[in-house]
Amino acid sequence: MMLWKNTIxxxxxxxxKIRSYIxxxxxxxxxxxxxxAMKADGKSYIGFVTASFEQTLSFNGKILNxxxxxxxxxxxxxxxxPLLISLVTGDLLSGEEASGTIRMLxxxxxxxSGIVLSKWIAATIYTLIMTVWLGFLSLxxxxxxxxxxxxxxxxxxxxLIIPEADLAWRFGLALIIAFLAxxxxxxxxxxxxxxxxxxxxxxxxxxxxxxxFTIIGTLDVSVFDAIKPxxxxxxxxxxxxxxxxxxxTSAIWESVxxxxxxxxxxxxxxxxxxxxxxxxx
Amino acid sequence: xxxxxxxxxxxxxxxxxxxxxxEILKGVIDKIDLVEDYQADVQIKAAIPFIKVPIxxxxxxxxxDDKFKVESKGIAILPKQGMSDLTGFLSNEKKYSAVLGEAKxxxxxxxxxxxxLPTDENSEIILxxxxxxTSEELIYRTVLTTKSSGTVSIDYEYNLNKKFGLPNxxxxxxxxxxxxxxxxxxxxxxxxxxxxKYKDNEKGTIxxxxxxxxxxxxxxxxxxxxx
Numbered sequence: 001m002m003l004w005k006n007t008i009x010x011x012x013x014x015x016x017k018i019r020s021y022i023x024x025x026x027x028x029x030x031x032x033x034x035x036x037a038m039k040a041d042g043k044s045y046i047g048f049v050t051a052s053f054e055q056t057l058s059f060n061g062k063i064l065n066x067x068x069x070x071x072x073x074x075x076x077x078x079x080x081x082p083l084l085i086s087l088v089t090g091d092l093l094s095g096e097e098a099s100g101t102i103r104m105l106x107x108x109x110x111x112x113s114g115i116v117l118s119k120w121i122a123a124t125i126y127t128l129i130m131t132v133w134l135g136f137l138s139l140x141x142x143x144x145x146x147x148x149x150x151x152x153x154x155x156x157x158x159x160l161i162i163p164e165a166d167l168a169w170r171f172g173l174a175l176i177i178a179f180l181a182x183x184x185x186x187x188x189x190x191x192x193x194x195x196x197x198x199x200x201x202x203x204x205x206x207x208x209x210x211x212x213f214t215i216i217g218t219l220d221v222s223v224f225d226a227i228k229p230x231x232x233x234x235x236x237x238x239x240x241x242x243x244x245x246x247x248x249t250s251a252i253w254e255s256v257x258x259x260x261x262x263x264x265x266x267x268x269x270x271x272x273x274x275x276x277x278x279x280x281x
Numbered sequence: 282x283x284x285x286x287x288x289x290x291x292x293x294x295x296x297x298x299x300x301x302x303x304e305i306l307k308g309v310i311d312k313i314d315l316v317e318d319y320q321a322d323v324q325i326k327a328a329i330p331f332i333k334v335p336i337x338x339x340x341x342x343x344x345x346d347d348k349f350k351v352e353s354k355g356i357a358i359l360p361k362q363g364m365s366d367l368t369g370f371l372s373n374e375k376k377y378s379a380v381l382g383e384a385k386x387x388x389x390x391x392x393x394x395x396x397x398l399p400t401d402e403n404s405e406i407i408l409x410x411x412x413x414x415t416s417e418e419l420i421y422r423t424v425l426t427t428k429s430s431g432t433v434s435i436d437y438e439y440n441l442n443k444k445f446g447l448p449n450x451x452x453x454x455x456x457x458x459x460x461x462x463x464x465x466x467x468x469x470x471x472x473x474x475x476x477x478k479y480k481d482n483e484k485g486t487i488x489x490x491x492x493x494x495x496x497x498x499x500x501x502x503x504x505x506x507x508x
Contacts, residue, residue: 056430056455061353150356158331
């Protein structure tokens with residue numbers, strides 16, 4: 001019960017901070033810019049996708065539709081949304097320390113683990129809101145603006161056309177996996193937050209880890225091959241696998257397990273660190 | 282002796298010996314000219330290297346001289362050459378010269394090859410090899426060599442609309458150039474598979490099955506206006 005009340009408190013704290021709306025505002029603005037750009041010059045983007053085949057084949061039907069726009073938006077923003085998430089979640093513990101409210105928080109009739117868990121649940125809800133907002137803008141607004149239709153996906157093996165009737169569950173599952181990836185980032189920044197005394201450190205550290213791991217992941221050097229499958233950044237794009245045919249069930253499960261394992265380990269580290277922390281501020 | 286002459290006469294008549302390339306083509310063109318307009322439902326089944334596409338359904342519209350439109354709710358892939366441009370090309374007899382070639386049996390239909398060379402140096406079609414059944418005045422195979430699309434081979438099957446020369450099935454075999462992925466667009470980070478080995482050029486097939494033809498029922502020009 002105390003955990004629930006504290007979680008409500010944490011959500012209220014998030015809701016009253018301006019920085020919480022920076023993420024949602026930036027996300028909205030970015031998506032609106034992409035929608036505007038696609039409305040203005042989306043056909044040239046399509047030409048870029050189908051260019052390899054245009055000499056021999058003609059593509060008929062509504063290629064530039066809401067489903068394609070949603071896919072493009074998800075692909076573009078999944079790299080940047082973690083920064084917007086960590087802006088809030090990286091402040092959850094360190095912000096209390098920086099503002100000197102952590103001592104008062106620790107005097108409440110709730111265990112230190114309870115404090116961490118309530119902040120983690122609040123971070124999870126914030127991440128969920130961001131993911132749902134991303135899904136709403138990219139799917140519903142894009143479909144309202146561009147209509148609906150089959151999805152054309154470009155990957156290294158060529159083009160895949162997925163029928164419209166087969167897309168709703170794919171987008172739903174893709175958003176769930178994208179949420180898992182963002183939840184991992186939120187938990188990572190919360191873990192950094194437990195070690196820091198101000199909120200800049202956790203935010204910068206989270207982004208540094210993402211950039212570092214992404215670079216390692218893209219380096220085509222065999223020395224990193226052994227660790228690549230276990231880095232969470234490798235699995236942050238797992239949502240894209242949902243749009244493959246045949247649908248790689250085992251690979252997606254592997255990604256889900258690794259992301260959930262990261263969340264569990266990082267939450268464990270946060271709990272241990274916060275329970276052992278000397279609160280002196 | 283009389284019966285031998287009669288046999289030879291019938292034989293030459295059936296396989297088209299004695300007819301010139303222009304005469305054989307005229308029979309086909311006359312059939313094409315019977316069609317002022319048509320619309321039909323079409324099922325498109327494509328097996329193309331580098332492209333995975335489900336079976337698509339579309340509606341096609343044609344109106345003389347060269348108005349052609351494909352209306353599809355989903356994404357439908359069609360060959361760039363050989364849909365309506367060939368009939369348009371054949372109808373204009375001044376724009377090509379025809380040479381009679383060998384006899385060949387295609388799907389149990391006896392045909393004569395007619396090689397068509399455009400006289401216009403800027404023509405998109407470089408060479409068209411058309412296999413025509415002289416008895417039915419129908420095209421059963423076309424091999425088009427074009428400037429931009431390479432070689433396209435088309436096999437035709439006819440059913441209810443033979444009299445108009447409209448096929449119920451067309452099988453296109455097209456050249457597909459090696460796929461070059463724009464790296465900035467494709468970012469399947471998870472894809473760790475070794476790059477598949479493809480030849481520089483591969484063949485793809487597109488099968489079109491036509492149904493519900495409506496011929497010469499009149500189609501408004503509005504239909505052909507771009508969306």
